[in-house]
Amino acid sequence: MSGHHHHDHDHDHDHPHAPPQPDDKVHSYHQILSIALKELLIEKGVITAAEVRQFIEKRDSIxxxxxxxxxxxxxxxxxxxxxxxxxxxxxxxxxxxxxxxxxxxxxxxxxxxxxxxxxxxxxxxxxxxxxxxxxxxxxxxxxxxxxxxxxxxxxxxxxxxxxxxxxxxxxxxxxxxxxxxxxxxxxxxxxxxxxxxxxxxxxxxxxxxxxxxxxx
Amino acid sequence: MTRFEPGAKVRVREDCPPGHIRTPVYLRGKPGVVQRYFGAFGNPERLAYNLTGPKKDLYKVRFRAADLWPDYQGSQKDVIEADLYDHWLETI
Structure with a gap:
């Protein structure tokens, strides 16, 4: 997801803005490995993104x-x-x-x-x-x-x-x-x-x- | 027929093989007492590499904290228990 604003006014107004938060820290080696594996499994049709989400949802319900x-x-x-x-x-x-x-x-x-x-x-x-x-x-x-x-x-x-x-x-x-x-x-x-x-x-x-x- | 009955005195093999080993290093070479038998389970040292092999008997083994840590500060009654596979246990 892009963090860019698409509105066209300048940022010189004085209402307080929270500083922009990058929504992810830098991933570790193993996090990258796990994301890559998940993407490959989805790409090859072994699992679907919905199944992954459902699994997480079920886990979180316990x-x-x-x-x-x-x-x-x-x-x-x-x-x-x-x-x-x-x-x-x-x-x-x-x-x-x-x-x-x-x-x-x-x-x-x-x-x-x-x-x-x-x-x-x-x-x-x-x-x-x-x-x-x-x-x-x-x-x-x-x-x-x-x-x-x-x-x-x-x-x-x-x-x-x-x-x-x-x-x-x-x-x-x-x-x-x-x-x-x-x-x-x-x-x-x-x-x-x-x-x-x-x-x-x-x-x-x-x-x-x-x-x-x-x-x- | 299992190799150890509850109460059996055992020692954890003092070894350092490569791979996915579920016997913590802090217990290797240490004496303990078998508490109970859990059944035979897949061997994680094989399963970790998608290999098959015979199931291994799994035991709950009790160690005195004072035997693990010579300078242990807690009560002399304190124990650590771990679940160890048959091939990591030796009779003493």
């Missing part, structure tokens, strides 16, 4: 709210919780969230164990259930540090764990995707499933946050 529903159901229904811990794919599918190509494994926080998830090699994440990972999850800093000094990283997220709590860092190095099943906050006995799901945050399902305050 949000942490899906995972929150799984967590809330597991809190309320011990049999569902057992099924979730036994077979994450089947338990997610039960609630209408199909997971394809990877194996979903739920890891449960307890009063003496806290779980946190990373992919040190790239950005593996339970995308079928939680949507796209946050930018920090893909950053080199998080990936390198959470296996090296996990408690310091959690502290930066406002999460303080006592030394009595064993910290378990899950490095997603293969076909397994991990979902942290956070502890149900105290004082929520009266809440129904929908209200409980509303309490469950993305970060608690990655394991960098707690739901009942910042310390344990």
């Amino acid at each position: 949000t942490p709210a899906n995972g929150a529903k799984v967590v809330a159901r597991a809190w309320l229904d011990p049999a569902y919780r057992a099924r979730l811990l036994e077979d994450g794919n089947a338990a997610a599918a039960e609630l209408g969230f199909p997971i394809t190509g990877t194996k979903l494994v739920a890891v449960e926080n307890t009063s003496d164990t806290h779980n946190v998830v990373v992919c040190t090699l790239c950005s593996c994440y339970p995308r079928d259930l939680l949507g796209l990972p946050p930018a920090w999850y893909k950053s080199r800093a998080y990936r390198a540090r959470v296996v090296r000094e996990p408690r310091a990283v959690l502290r930066e997220f406002g999460t303080e764990l006592s030394d009595d709590v064993a910290l378990r860092v899950h490095d997603s190095t293969a076909d397994i995707r991990f979902l942290v099943l956070p502890q149900r906050p105290v004082g929520t006995d009266a809440l129904d499933e929908e209200a409980l799901a509303a309490l469950v945050t993305r970060d608690s399902m990655i394991g960098v946050a707690l739901l009942d305050g910042g310390a344990r």
Whole structure:
């Protein structure tokens, strides 16, 4: 798209103009490679631009709210919780969230164990259930540090764990995707499933946050 | 029949082959304990190059943070777990 103006008045008027913003930064080598590959696949008729757009739209429609529903159901229904811990794919599918190509494994926080998830090699994440990972999850800093000094990283997220709590860092190095099943906050006995799901945050399902305050 | 049962003590192969390797360098040569068996999965070292080959048994292996990092500052209870393919694991 051209950035040129086609109106013919001079730019000596005094209303404030935002400075023109170039709409793209300089692409990296791999971004250029990916764009070239996409264009070639479209040109050769393997995929269509509409299919690419539909795929992105579908991806973007998956949000942490899906995972929150799984967590809330597991809190309320011990049999569902057992099924979730036994077979994450089947338990997610039960609630209408199909997971394809990877194996979903739920890891449960307890009063003496806290779980946190990373992919040190790239950005593996339970995308079928939680949507796209946050930018920090893909950053080199998080990936390198959470296996090296996990408690310091959690502290930066406002999460303080006592030394009595064993910290378990899950490095997603293969076909397994991990979902942290956070502890149900105290004082929520009266809440129904929908209200409980509303309490469950993305970060608690990655394991960098707690739901009942910042310390344990 | 899998090579390792949960509880088996293993060591990650100390090796540095070229290619698409899903065994993080920080775990190579380190001792760990098998937690569970996940099943047999396509070998990413072959799949990355559009090659076929036998599926590989995949295990969840637990490492003590203190075994990975001699100067580890957290609790002695802290562990790192990773998912590793059979051909990267040795019996100890």
